[in-house]
Amino acid sequence: MTRHLVAIRSISKTFGEFQALRQVSLDVSAGEVLCLIGASGSGKTTLLRCINQLTPVDSGGIWLDGELLGVREEGGRMHRLTERQIARQRLKTGMVFQRFNLFPHKTALENITEGPVQVQGRDRQEARSEAMELLRRVGLTAKADAYPSQLSGGQQQRVAIARALAMKPMLMLFDEPTSALDPELVGEVLSVMKELAQSGMTMMVVTHELGFAREVADRVVYMDHGAIVESGFSRDVLGAPREARTRAFLSAVI
Amino acid sequence: MSNATTLAVGFPDLSKMTVARQPHWRRWLAAAAILVTLAAIGRAFANGQIEWSYVSRFLTARVILEGIVNTMVMAVFAMALGIALGVVVAIMRLSPNPVLKSVAAGYTWLFRGTPLILQLLLWFNIALVFPTIGIPGLWSARAVDVMTPFLSALLGLGINQGAYTSEVMRAGMLSVDAGQYEAAKAIGMGRLRALRRIILPQAMRVVIPPLGNEFIGMVKATSLASVIQYPELLHSAENIYYANSRVIELLIVAGLWYLLVVSILTPLQMLLERRFARGFSQTGR
Numbered sequence: 176m177t178r179h180l181v182a183i184r185s186i187s188k189t190f191g192e193f194q195a196l197r198q199v200s201l202d203v204s205a206g207e208v209l210c211l212i213g214a215s216g217s218g219k220t221t222l223l224r225c226i227n228q229l230t231p232v233d234s235g236g237i238w239l240d241g242e243l244l245g246v247r248e249e250g251g252r253m254h255r256l257t258e259r260q261i262a263r264q265r266l267k268t269g270m271v272f273q274r275f276n277l278f279p280h281k282t283a284l285e286n287i288t289e290g291p292v293q294v295q296g297r298d299r300q301e302a303r304s305e306a307m308e309l310l311r312r313v314g315l316t317a318k319a320d321a322y323p324s325q326l327s328g329g330q331q332q333r334v335a336i337a338r339a340l341a342m343k344p345m346l347m348l349f350d351e352p353t354s355a356l357d358p359e360l361v362g363e364v365l366s367v368m369k370e371l372a373q374s375g376m377t378m379m380v381v382t383h384e385l386g387f388a389r390e391v392a393d394r395v396v397y398m399d400h401g402a403i404v405e406s407g408f409s410r411d412v413l414g415a416p417r418e419a420r421t422r423a424f425l426s427a428v429i
Numbered sequence: 430m431s432n433a434t435t436l437a438v439g440f441p442d443l444s445k446m447t448v449a450r451q452p453h454w455r456r457w458l459a460a461a462a463i464l465v466t467l468a469a470i471g472r473a474f475a476n477g478q479i480e481w482s483y484v485s486r487f488l489t490a491r492v493i494l495e496g497i498v499n500t501m502v503m504a505v506f507a508m509a510l511g512i513a514l515g516v517v518v519a520i521m522r523l524s525p526n527p528v529l530k531s532v533a534a535g536y537t538w539l540f541r542g543t544p545l546i547l548q549l550l551l552w553f554n555i556a557l558v559f560p561t562i563g564i565p566g567l568w569s570a571r572a573v574d575v576m577t578p579f580l581s582a583l584l585g586l587g588i589n590q591g592a593y594t595s596e597v598m599r600a601g602m603l604s605v606d607a608g609q610y611e612a613a614k615a616i617g618m619g620r621l622r623a624l625r626r627i628i629l630p631q632a633m634r635v636v637i638p639p640l641g642n643e644f645i646g647m648v649k650a651t652s653l654a655s656v657i658q659y660p661e662l663l664h665s666a667e668n669i670y671y672a673n674s675r676v677i678e679l680l681i682v683a684g685l686w687y688l689l690v691v692s693i694l695t696p697l698q699m700l701l702e703r704r705f706a707r708g709f710s711q712t713g714r
Binding site: 229259263265268270272274282290295324338342 | 616619627630705
């Protein structure tokens with residue numbers, strides 16, 4: 176068994192009255208592709224956002240590559256890390272958003288080089304040539320100088336994937352990457368993600384694309400009401416679910 | 430019924446007709462009435478007790494030209510100070526830190542809550558409160574020497590402007606989608622870097638029209654500095670009419686210069702807007 180890249184231990188999160196996560200624990204091994212499925216409000220997006228600390232957890236802990244995220248333990252208590260330390264920890268994860276969130280005032284190429292040049296302080300020329308290589312990988316070499324408003328949704332999302340990859344993360348998080356796309360544009364994004372999965376990247380994908388989960392995911396986790404109901408190999412969870420709630424969800428979606 | 434122009438019985442065939450132009454008689458009538466009124470006002474001023482030869486003579490007098498230069502210098506520097514303060518205060522206002530938040534809110538409250546002319550007089554007369562100012566042991570000077578009309582006007586106008594500009598900047602920053610902060614954080618940016626690289630450039634697109642408005646207001650607000658002897662345009666015009674009693678003529682001279690400057694600023698603002706619309710213009714939004 177490969178070692179766990181991500182270890183999540185009984186994390187909880189409440190937004191006002193709404194309990195988004197209830198004592199969730201989950202391990203992800205290096206190189207694994209894990210799909211999180213479930214109805215909206217089931218906590219899968221919150222789980223993802225907790226991992227790169229866009230949402231801080233109320234209790235519990237998340238370890239990435241052996242490092243406790245967002246807090247440190249000292250004298251029997253937890254202390255929140257400074258913003259700078261959290262920003263440094265975030266460099267290990269790449270995030271792809273449902274609504275792309277490309278920087279509209281920057282070209283596709285500038286979107287990709289922004290992090291490496293401004294945050295990591297890398298050489299501008301080197302960052303540019305790496306960005307061009309990433310654009311080639313997502314099939315958008317010709318769009319390097321296009322602004323996001325000149326790109327289709329599918330193209331924007333592929334640039335967003337390249338932007339996240341440019342930081343050389345060890346874990347990629349995808350938050351419903353195809354949900355905001357017109358149906359005919361979903362395929363191009365999924366094929367980029369599939370290629371990424373085959374290259375050995377560790378990925379956590381919140382998705383409603385069960386076909387993608389079946390084909391690409393090593394493991395599928397079904398969540399409901401802030402808790403993990405069932406998890407296992409994708410063919411088992413999707414093909415022969417054990418839990419009644421999973422069966423109900425799957426029959427409603429398909 | 431396969432032919433599209435074939436009509437059901439009882440409907441007229443409109444396919445060959447075009448829509449006629451509307452005559453708009455009332456618009457023509459209104460325009461004529463306005464022109465007549467303007468002509469009457471113009472005639473009244475031409476025949477009124479105004480010596481137009483004084484207007485044309487003093488329009489390019491040296492003192493007036495120096496006045497307009499001083500006005501523009503003050504407007505540019507005070508606006509620069511106002512924008513710098515406004516950005517800092519807006520960032521403080523939106524910070525999660527309650528101390529910074531309160532300081533920013535207090536600043537806006539104080540300087541927006543009192544008349545500008547009062548603030549100018551206070552700065553100019555600050556020597557009555559602090560006869561000497563300085564850093565103990567390092568440097569000190571008499572406040573009357575330091576608080577020249579220029580410095581008093583700059584501080585008064587700039588700090589007051591900062592209070593208004595901070596609200597404009599805050600509105601601009603709030604107009605940027607929350608997803609942009611998250612995307613910036615996700616590539617490892619801290620708050621200040623995200624503001625500088627991602628949020629403020631996008632906020633500029635929204636704030637330039639109101640800031641242009643504020644700058645035009647500033648050009649005219651510099652005339653208040655005449656009360657503290659800063660030699661700007663209105664002050665120069667006043668000095669001339671104290672000597673020659675051509676009050677209306679000199680006020681018209683000053684008014685024409687203000688109008689000219691503001692007329693030049695408007696197209697400049699449009700150029701700036703285009704610059705900051707990068708990446709947004711293509712969609713025609």
